[in-house]
Amino acid sequence: MSKDPVSQTPHVVLEDLVFRRGRKLIFDGLSLTVPRGRVTTVMGPSGTGKTTLLRLIGGQLRPDSGRIWVDGEEVARLSNRRLYALRKRMGMLFQTGALLTDMNVFENVAFPLREHTRLPEELIRNLVLMKLEAVGLRGASDLSPAQLSGGMARRVALARAIALDPDMILYDEPFAGLDPITMGQIVTLIQRTNKTLGLTSVLVTHDVVEAMAISDHVVLIAEGRVMDSGTAEEVRAGASEWSQQFLGGHPDGPVPFHYPGSSYRDDLLNEAGRDRD
Amino acid sequence: MIEFLSGLGRSGLHWLAVLGRASTFLFRVLLAQDAVVRRFRLTLAEIYSVGVRSMLIIMVSGLFVGMVLGYQGYITLVNFGAAEALGGVVALSLVRELGPVVTALLFAGRAGSALTAEIGLMKTTEQLSAMEMMAVDPYRRVFAPRFFAGFLSMPLLAALFSAVGVMGGYIVGVGLLGVDSGSYFSQMQAVTDWREDVMSGVIKSIVFGFVVTWIAVFQGVDAEPTSEGISRATTQTVVVSALAVLGLDFILTGLMFGDM
Numbered sequence: 001m002s003k004d005p006v007s008q009t010p011h012v013v014l015e016d017l018v019f020r021r022g023r024k025l026i027f028d029g030l031s032l033t034v035p036r037g038r039v040t041t042v043m044g045p046s047g048t049g050k051t052t053l054l055r056l057i058g059g060q061l062r063p064d065s066g067r068i069w070v071d072g073e074e075v076a077r078l079s080n081r082r083l084y085a086l087r088k089r090m091g092m093l094f095q096t097g098a099l100l101t102d103m104n105v106f107e108n109v110a111f112p113l114r115e116h117t118r119l120p121e122e123l124i125r126n127l128v129l130m131k132l133e134a135v136g137l138r139g140a141s142d143l144s145p146a147q148l149s150g151g152m153a154r155r156v157a158l159a160r161a162i163a164l165d166p167d168m169i170l171y172d173e174p175f176a177g178l179d180p181i182t183m184g185q186i187v188t189l190i191q192r193t194n195k196t197l198g199l200t201s202v203l204v205t206h207d208v209v210e211a212m213a214i215s216d217h218v219v220l221i222a223e224g225r226v227m228d229s230g231t232a233e234e235v236r237a238g239a240s241e242w243s244q245q246f247l248g249g250h251p252d253g254p255v256p257f258h259y260p261g262s263s264y265r266d267d268l269l270n271e272a273g274r275d276r277d
Numbered sequence: 278m279i280e281f282l283s284g285l286g287r288s289g290l291h292w293l294a295v296l297g298r299a300s301t302f303l304f305r306v307l308l309a310q311d312a313v314v315r316r317f318r319l320t321l322a323e324i325y326s327v328g329v330r331s332m333l334i335i336m337v338s339g340l341f342v343g344m345v346l347g348y349q350g351y352i353t354l355v356n357f358g359a360a361e362a363l364g365g366v367v368a369l370s371l372v373r374e375l376g377p378v379v380t381a382l383l384f385a386g387r388a389g390s391a392l393t394a395e396i397g398l399m400k401t402t403e404q405l406s407a408m409e410m411m412a413v414d415p416y417r418r419v420f421a422p423r424f425f426a427g428f429l430s431m432p433l434l435a436a437l438f439s440a441v442g443v444m445g446g447y448i449v450g451v452g453l454l455g456v457d458s459g460s461y462f463s464q465m466q467a468v469t470d471w472r473e474d475v476m477s478g479v480i481k482s483i484v485f486g487f488v489v490t491w492i493a494v495f496q497g498v499d500a501e502p503t504s505e506g507i508s509r510a511t512t513q514t515v516v517v518s519a520l521a522v523l524g525l526d527f528i529l530t531g532l533m534f535g536d537m
């Protein structure tokens with residue numbers, strides 16, 4: 001990694017983030033930083049707000065309070081124009097790929113180039129084929145999104161996300177629902193994109209093993225706050241009781257197996273009582 | 278009683294909120310209309326899928342409606358010995374009322390429901406979100422061209438419906454029932470007033486096109502992002518469009534012919 005001071009400033013900074021969905025408090029004073037050029041993984045149980053976090057970073061949602069800086073710009077304060085300019089420097093890989101269903105693979109990857117550049121057709125073709133080659137799917141360029149498996153769709157979406165050569169890429173659950181081979185391919189691709197292109201990579205996932213293996217920086221979130229953060233080793237070693245349960249996948253612990261409710265005994269007795277009336 | 282009233286209030290509030298969102302949406306789509314010209318090829322593609330692909334159903338329906346008008350008009354007119362006036366009756370019914378209204382209802386069922394489903398699916402599969410994250414504004418790229426295409430297609434389809442309907446009336450009236458061919462068309466010309474009749478029909482179809490397309494595109498955007506949400510939104514498009522068209526037809530007819 002380069003030692004120049006610019007690359008030492010964090011790429012993304014979240015400060016005291018508070019975000020609500022209706023009455024539900026999703027983030028309650030969340031703070032974290034994403035170092036530039038590294039792989040940072042945000043892990044947490046389903047429904048903690050990991051996707052929400054990426055949408056906040058991308059400026060699709062606005063925080064109720066707190067601040068979000070991306071590349072030194074405060075996302076929620078940007079005009080639409082500046083926000084769109086920022087988004088061109090940021091790629092996002094949606095969980096399902098989110099390919100445009102009315103275009104084939106080639107046109108999907110060409111889409112951001114056609115929308116944002118006036119490159120000649122020849123050059124667009126070469127760029128698209130290069131990106132597809134990088135994810136190993138040059139041969140699939142004529143297929144329609146409906147013909148792709150989940151893993152292939154995600155790889156095409158990755159090719160599309162890097163089409164404009166962004167400096168950061170956000171991955172939403174890149175490993176969810178993949179077979180081991182496809183999982184391996186995605187892991188390799190994420191690492192390779194990070195290494196060869198020097199991209200800042202932010203992963204959100206609940207897949208502990210894969211994520212720990214490729215992350216430079218790990219952040220565990222739950223209940224709207226950061227539970228632990230550091231390198232994979234630091235998090236594993238110094239983890240709190242909650243983190244131990246999460247990382248080890250133990251069914252019971254600080255997060256109880258039972259959804260909160262009245263006492264089991266009372267419930268059973270009440271049922272009996274109701275029958276007698 | 279209280280429960281009924283509070284239910285009424287709740288659904289009133291619900292619809293008020295929907296109307297608010299729909300208005301905001303319309304405003305943003307109208308602001309994005311410059312994209313219609315700048316991205317003219319996208320707009321053309323939408324005119325094809327919204328307008329051109331509705332032509333067959335519009336023509337077939339127009340033909341049948343015209344033929345029925347030919348029969349019904351003849352049966353009534355012949356009692357007064359005025360069968361020669363058939364052309365005028367058919368043309369007036371089509372141009373003033375049936376053309377705009379039936380076309381709008383068919384348009385809602387054919388093109389409107391397809392628009393809702395398409396946009397609802399794009400929302401559910403995060404395609405709209407993905408566009409936003411690629412710094413592409415869905416209002417310019419997706420909604421504005423579709424809205425304009427619907428708005429433009431409706432009056433043209435209504436005109437097509439009326440034209441084919443007149444031919445249907447001709448087939449039945451002249452071909453089967455023996456009305457004189459010359460008087461069918463001369464009566465039509467004599468009775469139909471360009472400004473009063475044709476323009477009122479055109480205005481109606483423009484209004485219906487605007488409203489039906491608005492409802493269809495908005496229902497897609499506002500759909501709950503699940504498969505049940507999409508199917509509910511599609512049904513809503515057809516039901517709400519039909520009610521809106523019939524209600525507006527009454528109001529517009531009152532405004533345009535009320536003081537005659």
Ligand SMILES: Nc1ncnc2c1ncn2[C@@H]1O[C@H](COP(=O)(O)OP(=O)(O)O)[C@@H](O)[C@H]1O
Pocket residue numbers: 021026045046047048049050051052053
């Ligand atoms: N559009 C929405 N409207 C209301 N609540 C939502 C919406 N999207 C997500 N949520 C809620 O926000 C919480 C966090 O969601 P999400 O960020 O998708 O979690 P994760 O990605 O960690 O599984 C969930 O409890 C979910 O129910």
Ligand SMILES: [Mg+2]
Pocket residue numbers: 050051052172173
């Ligand atoms: Mg998620």
